[in-house]
Amino acid sequence: MTVSFSSTLDNWRPQAQTDYDVVSPDAVKAFSALLNVAPVAGPGDTLPPLWHWLSFLAWPCQDELGTDGHPAAGPFLPPIPDRRRMFAGGRVQYPGILRVGDKVRRLSSLKDCVVKRGRSGELVFVTVRSEFRQGGELRVVEELDYVYRSGKGGVARQRPESPASSGTWEMPHSFDALELFMFSALTANTHRIHYDADYATAIEGYPDLVVQGPLQVLLMAELVRRHTTRPLASVDFRLHQPTFTGDTVVVRGRHTGPDVIQASVDRASGGRQASMKVTF
Ligand SMILES: CC(C)(COP(=O)(O)OP(=O)(O)OC[C@H]1O[C@@H](n2cnc3c(N)ncnc32)[C@H](O)[C@@H]1OP(=O)(O)O)[C@@H](O)C(=O)NCCC(=O)NCCSC(=O)C[C@](C)(O)C(=O)O
Numbered sequence: 001m002t003v004s005f006s007s008t009l010d011n012w013r014p015q016a017q018t019d020y021d022v023v024s025p026d027a028v029k030a031f032s033a034l035l036n037v038a039p040v041a042g043p044g045d046t047l048p049p050l051w052h053w054l055s056f057l058a059w060p061c062q063d064e065l066g067t068d069g070h071p072a073a074g075p076f077l078p079p080i081p082d083r084r085r086m087f088a089g090g091r092v093q094y095p096g097i098l099r100v101g102d103k104v105r106r107l108s109s110l111k112d113c114v115v116k117r118g119r120s121g122e123l124v125f126v127t128v129r130s131e132f133r134q135g136g137e138l139r140v141v142e143e144l145d146y147v148y149r150s151g152k153g154g155v156a157r158q159r160p161e162s163p164a165s166s167g168t169w170e171m172p173h174s175f176d177a178l179e180l181f182m183f184s185a186l187t188a189n190t191h192r193i194h195y196d197a198d199y200a201t202a203i204e205g206y207p208d209l210v211v212q213g214p215l216q217v218l219l220m221a222e223l224v225r226r227h228t229t230r231p232l233a234s235v236d237f238r239l240h241q242p243t244f245t246g247d248t249v250v251v252r253g254r255h256t257g258p259d260v261i262q263a264s265v266d267r268a269s270g271g272r273q274a275s276m277k278v279t280f
Pocket residue numbers: 070085086087088089116117118119120121125145147156189191210211212213214238239240241242243
């Protein structure tokens with residue numbers, strides 16, 4: 001059945017939302033543990049790029065979760081039937097730095113909602129823009145793209161294998177259910193596609209548990225963090241195709257200009273899963 005989303009979304013105008021949180025040293029410790037490193041920052045230190053995704057966690061009541069484990073309703077969740085959600089990409093700018101231990105104000109609003117036709121059918125791309133301020137100063141501006149489809153059976157086929165270009169820095173990585181569980185716990189992510197294999201395969205039609213998009217993006221950022229201490233100006237990233245438990249990947253990165261690094265997550269057997277451009 002073909003569903004047309006445009007008419008459903010015509011009158012969808014979610015209100016902007018303001019939230020407050022503190023960049024918690026405990027979250028930094030916990031994500032450092034997932035990365036198998038000693039805590040990379042403590043109170044007063046600069047928070048590594050994108051680690052603010054470990055803050056502003058939402059814990060809706062269990063009764064408020066949909067069958068996919070994700071909140072059934074929320075300010076930026078588009079009202080389409082039998083909604084299936086994925087993280088698709090984003091752009092983050094750093095006019096300043098966030099410090100661990102400090103209070104942060106986040107102002108979020110709907111930037112865009114576009115209906116497109118992809119290889120997997122009709123897709124809705126929702127972009128949420130957020131500004132993060134500490135002590136009244138603008139520190140981070142981000143736009144995150146989420147992609148939604150309706151119902152089962154619309155999963156895009158894996159793109160044909162293509163030899164991935166090599167990187168100056170390479171970090172092999174295998175995803176397993178334990179790591180996905182740790183990351184879901186750290187980000188208060190109750191989305192079943194990351195921990196409930198029966199649901200992920202039988203209901204959403206994936207071959208296995210789906211690796212969280214933010215985790216893949218943070219692994220690219222981690223490779224960059226390990227090779228430069230320069231403050232970032234911007235980070236752009238895109239999730240090209242889903243990665244699943246059991247997939248072995250290589251996280252790659254290299255300078256493509258004096259102030260630019262390109263990074264990627266490539267399946268070891270070939271195929272680009274995610275990519276990132278960092279500028280300084
Ligand atoms: C996004 C998918 C469905 C497109 O699927 P497709 O292959 O069918 O699309 P396409 O044919 O490649 O492109 C169609 C149109 O979409 C656009 N497009 C294509 N990709 C993007 C993108 N990233 N951002 C913005 N636009 C995009 C593309 O430019 C094109 O536009 P055009 O017609 O104007 O030329 C496909 O690429 C895909 O499956 N990517 C992987 C997604 C993924 O694995 N995400 C992580 C797991 S989900 C997750 O972590 C969730 C979490 C953490 O639990 C939680 O937030 O709830």
